Amino acid sequence: MPGSKIRILSTRPLEAALLEQAAGKGIRIDTLSFIATDPIGDEALIQHIETLISRPLTAVFTSMNAVEAVAIHLNPPQPENWKIFCIGATTRQLVHEHFGEASIAGTAPAAAALTDVILRQAPSEVFFFCGDQRRDELPDRLTQAGVRVNEVVVYRTTQTPHMVETAYDGIAFFSPSAVHSFFAMNTVPAPTRLFAIGETTANTIRGYTDNPVVSSKWPEKETLVQQMIDYFQTNI
Numbered sequence: 404m405p406g407s408k409i410r411i412l413s414t415r416p417l418e419a420a421l422l423e424q425a426a427g428k429g430i431r432i433d434t435l436s437f438i439a440t441d442p443i444g445d446e447a448l449i450q451h452i453e454t455l456i457s458r459p460l461t462a463v464f465t466s467m468n469a470v471e472a473v474a475i476h477l478n479p480p481q482p483e484n485w486k487i488f489c490i491g492a493t494t495r496q497l498v499h500e501h502f503g504e505a506s507i508a509g510t511a512p513a514a515a516a517l518t519d520v521i522l523r524q525a526p527s528e529v530f531f532f533c534g535d536q537r538r539d540e541l542p543d544r545l546t547q548a549g550v551r552v553n554e555v556v557v558y559r560t561t562q563t564p565h566m567v568e569t570a571y572d573g574i575a576f577f578s579p580s581a582v583h584s585f586f587a588m589n590t591v592p593a594p595t596r597l598f599a600i601g602e603t604t605a606n607t608i609r610g611y612t613d614n615p616v617v618s619s620k621w622p623e624k625e626t627l628v629q630q631m632i633d634y635f636q637t638n639i
Contacts (some may be wrong), residue, residue: 409635411598412575414438414581418617421628425558428632433569439561442472448557452476455555460482461526465541466522467494469532472557474501488529490514492623510619513562513601514541522548529553536560536580536598538603564588571595577624579607586611598631600624 409430414437425432438591453476462485464470470489474497481507486508489498508524511517512558518541521529528551531542535556542552566634574580574596582604590612592595597616617634620627621626 409572412571413575415577437581440462440468440558442558447599456482461486461529463531464489464494467497469557470497473532490517492621532557534560535560535607576604579604582607586598600627
């Protein structure tokens, strides 16, 4: 991108519109995935999900990948009598598209805050659709509060590390798994600024480096890209 002064590495793909938005501010964003996610397709899980779709329940989603992994089994498109709690932005939008707006019982920007939202409505049981590397905070807190948590693992996350030879001005991370994958083969120079989709990812980064970390307030890639643009326009 001619004229770009700042180079950032995004550790996950980004839409062309976001890349163009940054380029318009003199920031080039390269994208390289450090994890791969795949829905689990074994017959026992498929039958279990199909059974759950036909009954009323309280569901919890903290990942867009989990929503998509369940959505591929929806028939009819929107199950009746699902009460869904989910984190905001992209995950919420997918819940809206696949399950309908009326199904959304509560949202929050991150898992910890979502736990509080769930507990205020005092369900006796929830079904937590998640990946094989999900964090413990939400299910542990719900269990400690007396809520029965039925964990349904619907996708797998695989690290795909790469050696990065470019000295980037900034690096953006969107999950703890991507952080682990990146630092498995790389270190970062002191001037490089690091950006995280939320505090959980930010704290994972801090376990590897003392470089400053900027954390987004909402778990959405649009917010993080805007924060990167704002940061470099202010500090360069």
